[in-house]
Amino acid sequence: MNKANLFTPLPDAFxxxxxxxxxxxxxxxxxxxxxxxxxxxxxxxxxxxEGEWVLVLAGEAELGFENGSAxxxxxxxxxxxxxxxxxxxxxTCPDAPTIWLAVFYLP
Amino acid sequence: MNKANLFTPLPDAFxxxxxxxxxxxxxxxxxxxxxxxxxxxxxxxxxxxEGEWVLVLAGEAELGFENGSAxxxxxxxxxxxxxxxxxxxxxTCPDAPTIWLAVFYLP
Numbered sequence: 001m002n003k004a005n006l007f008t009p010l011p012d013a014f015x016x017x018x019x020x021x022x023x024x025x026x027x028x029x030x031x032x033x034x035x036x037x038x039x040x041x042x043x044x045x046x047x048x049x050e051g052e053w054v055l056v057l058a059g060e061a062e063l064g065f066e067n068g069s070a071x072x073x074x075x076x077x078x079x080x081x082x083x084x085x086x087x088x089x090x091x092t093c094p095d096a097p098t099i100w101l102a103v104f105y106l107p
Numbered sequence: 108m109n110k111a112n113l114f115t116p117l118p119d120a121f122x123x124x125x126x127x128x129x130x131x132x133x134x135x136x137x138x139x140x141x142x143x144x145x146x147x148x149x150x151x152x153x154x155x156x157e158g159e160w161v162l163v164l165a166g167e168a169e170l171g172f173e174n175g176s177a178x179x180x181x182x183x184x185x186x187x188x189x190x191x192x193x194x195x196x197x198x199t200c201p202d203a204p205t206i207w208l209a210v211f212y213l214p
Contacts, residue, residue: 003184028135
């Protein structure tokens, strides 16, 4: 059995977020996302047919929602984004990588 | 949207491993497992019909496999255990909690 590590090696995400699929099955997948100061473009919303369970493991981020609310996520914080839940990344920490672990699943 | 934290509060697992389901769908689930020095009983093997993708976020552990091999897992290490893969927990760190994040999925 082969192991790998979520933190090492870590891609440089300064010039753009880096998405990597760690596990993929027909009805779910696990992704690592590394951000470094990025946020969603003005007016952009993620609106996914899949559900997403997302955990921040390092760094810090803020998600925004259509009703104007926002949730700040630090290390260890996780949140469930139901299918169709419009959301955006308002902010990620500019000083260090933010490492996300996202589990996507069919509704 | 409500967030929660994987590290806080952390249950005391000194007297036994603590399993908590963080997300459950019909064909997958996400679990937090906290160990504190436990290992599988002699001769015991996990043999699951589900696949398991498991990540160690704190502490340290060793998994053992039927062919006699073993894999040591520290913070950030993850491994995929295919459905039916016989495995056991040989050891977890006795000095601090070991926090696992496990994603189980149907084959």
